[in-house]
Amino acid sequence: MSQVLDTPPPTPAPAASAAPAAADETDLAALAARHGLSVSGARPSLPDYVRQLWDRRHFIGAFATAKLTAQYSQAKLGQVWQVMTPLLNAAVYYLIFGVLLHTQRGIADFVPFLVTGVFIWTFTQNSLMAGTRAISGNLGLVRALHFPRAAxxxxxxxxxxxxxxxSMGALLVILLGFGVPPATSWLLVIPALALQFVFNTGVSMAMARVGAKIPDIAQLMPFVLRTWMYGSGVMFSISHMTDSASGVPSWVGPVLQCNPAVVYIDLVRFALIDSFHGDQLPPHVWALAVAWALVAGIGGFIYFWKAEETYGRG
Structure with missing residues (x-):
């Protein structure tokens, strides 16, 4: 009778431990950090992002100048259209609002008033339209090169x-031609335009992020901007249109005067046009101008930076 031996079942081979793999990943991360390497396409910290943007300041200036030069390169009159376009817009608005609708009543120096409003509004309008397409319209550049997209x-x-x-050169000629004397107050144009530039840039960065996600927003923007323009006193005086005799509710005037477009347009009018007095300005106008610039500039920049790693993908 044979003896049956109980043999224990074969012991399975021990599973590979996850510890060595985790150790390898830790070692690789430490090695990358030691040599200054980071994840490709990762969003940098906000201070690093500001530093990178400052390092590209020469590229930003050269790119802006090149785009401006190329804008009318196919036209026979070339760069003359940089001045002619806003002047023609002002002429059309004068015909419609000044001659046909008589909005010039009660406004001294209506032509300088109108042209100043058109030029300053056009600055904001074109900045926002270009900003909306900044990413979606330059995907080839965004995908080909590594640089802070806020540039x-x-x-x-x-x-x-x-x-x-x-355009301001043509505006000064118009002012002198209509008898507006030069004054030291013209220097106030510099801080006013600087604050408007910060505001425009902040809103442009916010719209660039929206436009990168929803390209169709660029088709909607002309209607939004046209509505905004009609509420910004470009072709008429808000103080005259909202006075007690107009029948407009009393709260409408102060609300419209807090509109950032109104703030910057009126600041430039106050600086350049002698007949545009301080009582036509919104209360605390310089504080409003600074506040709008800071809110839009800082807020728009941070909002854009938050999505830095998503631009050009998908």
């Missing part, structure tokens, strides 16, 4: 500022 909306706002400076 694009900043450069487009700078391009519009450069174009405005061309």
């Amino acid at each position: 694009l909306p900043v450069s487009f706002s700078l391009q519009q500022l450069q174009q405005l400076l061309f």
